[in-house]
Amino acid sequence: MASSKSTLYPLLAETIKKAGELFIPPDRMEVLQVLIDYIQSKVxxxxxxxxxFICTHNSRRSQFSQIWxxxxxxxxGIPANCYSGGVEVTAFNERAVNSLKRSGFRISSKANGSNPIYSVFYSEESAPITAFSKTYDDPANTASQFAAVMTCDHADENCPFIPGTEQRIPVRYEDPKAFDDTELEAEMYDKRSHQIASEMLYVFSQIARG
Incomplete structure (x- = not known):
């Protein structure tokens, strides 16, 4: 892994090490290769x-994906602008926020009605990753040309056209929402977050810098 100018928070560094060791099945490798090829072409x-990263409510999977x-x-060391959005505005789900905290991110928030705005940090030196629920075309997503990475089947199947998209890339994840308010809630949110971490780490590890 390329060295970062920033020193990761210790718990996050441990999470990233473990995520990097997770097995990625061959069929997922094929899915991720499309994203790798897009990023490499831009570089x-x-x-x-x-x-x-787009999912219906921009509350769980797309937020995990943007941040990881x-x-x-x-x-x-790959310059990349990572955004997220949905087709409906809800809120960055607190269960997902708490999962990221358990992974070692430092997160602060400010009130914004029922849709708080979070600042997510992976080190003391890092610029904040701003996270809140929004539509994919929200002004916060400033890029006019982008890859739409579809993280859920509902958004992928119900958004036939997304303005500004250079390429539409399905990278679907199962929704941890199914385990809300069960004994497995924290475990399954962490499992999904770490799967996404593993796959995003793999994607960017494959990019050759010019």
């Missing part, structure tokens, strides 16, 4: 890498 052309992708990109 080769000297163009901005803009990734917009940005962290992985920075760790591997």
């Amino acid at each position: 080769d052309e000297g163009e901005e890498v803009n990734l917009n 992708a940005k962290t992985a990109a920075d760790l591997h």
Whole structure:
């Protein structure tokens, strides 16, 4: 892994080490290769890498994906703008926020009605990753040309056209929401978060810098 100018928080460094050791099945490798090829093509052309991770409510999987992708990109020295959005505005689910805290991210929030705005840090030196529920075309997602990375089947199947998309890339994940308010809630949120971490770390590890 490329060295980062920032020193990861110790618990997060441990989480990332474990995530990097998770097995990625061959069928998932094929799914991820499409994303790798897109990022590599942008790097080769000297163009901005803009990734917009999209799920219906922008509350769990797309938030995990944005945060882990940005962290992985920075760790591997690949300049990338990582966004997330949905087709409905809800809130960044507190269960997902708590899972990221358990992984070692430092997270603060400020009130924004029922949709708090979170600042997510992977080190003392890192710029905050801003996270809140929004539509995919929210002004916070400033890129005019991007890859739409579809993280859930509902959004993938019900958004036939996304303006500004250079390429649509399905990278679907199972929803940990199914385990809300059960004994397995924390375990399954962490499992999904760590799967996404593993895959985003793998994706950016495969990018050759010019």
